[in-house]
Amino acid sequence: MITVMIGLLKRATYVALFIGVNVFSAPKTETYKDIIEKAQNLSLQKDRGQAVLVLTKALARETKKSLAQKELTQALEEVSTFFYSDKAQQLYELALTLKTTDVPAAISKLQEASRIEPDNLLIQLELGRIQISSGDCSKALGQLKKLQEQFQFLETAQLAVGQAAVCAGNFEDYTTVKINVDMKKSALGLYWTIAELEYLNKTGSYQKLKELVLQRQEASYPELLYWAWRADVDQKIKADKLGQKYLAACKNLSLRTARQHQYDPTLCKHLSEVETYLKRTNNSDI
Secondary structure, rough: HHHHHHHHHHHHHHHHHHHHOOOOOOOOOOOOOHHHHHHHHHHOOOOOOHHHHHHHHHHHOOOOOOOOHHHHHHHHHHHHHHHOOHHHHHHHHHHHHHHOOOOOHHHHHHHHHHHOOOOOOHHHOOOOOHHHOOOHHHHHHHHHHHHHHHHHOHHHHHHHHHHHHHHHHHEEEHHHHHHHOOOOOOOOHHHHHHHHHHHHHOOOOHHHHHHHHHHHHOOOHHHHHHHHHHHHHOOOOOOHHHHHHHHHHHHHOOHHHHHHHHOOOOOOOOOHHHHHHHHHHHOOOO
């Protein structure tokens, strides 16, 4: 009987191998590409929350600066910002246009878009930026920190938290989010620099502020000019020329250029402050 059973087992094993099934093999290991495909399928089913969770868990296991991390992060960015609704996207695009001229209307459009797609990262980040530009920094920080918990691997979310934190004077939160960012290499480096300039100004580090401004190649970018002007004013240094350059840069700013710099919630938001200073110093051109 034993001989018969051994013979049957050998035959079964042979058949299994013949048809390409190894009865003793371990289950197939899920690769990061499998995870990306899984998340994309979930997104197609409009299950953004689960898709984000799958990618975030995978990113937590990956080595920094690896190809897997790069592709998983890119997939997370795409899943988080994809518009399921044409209506929500239209409202978002309209809000970006309106925010330079009519902030309440822009907020209304974003809130309407958010009701359609409450988990769309683009919409939520833009709402946070408008709060920062309106001076409601503490409220923006609270809401953006909740977003950051979910999207901790996305630099756009980290940047928004950093901007809100320095605006609110919460320097501990600011230094925490910026610690792993290389401002010179980051695609968002200019906007991190603007946040850093505000931080340096608020902490009285005027020399470092000026050195940082000089390091940037975008010398005519309005907010670089603003913080250079502000440092001089705070040190009681005559700053008429810098103020005039700031006003000119903002007045010549096209809607297209403003849209390109949508990551900066403070862009040209200091016009009245600079105009008041120049009038006080008897500039007849203002």
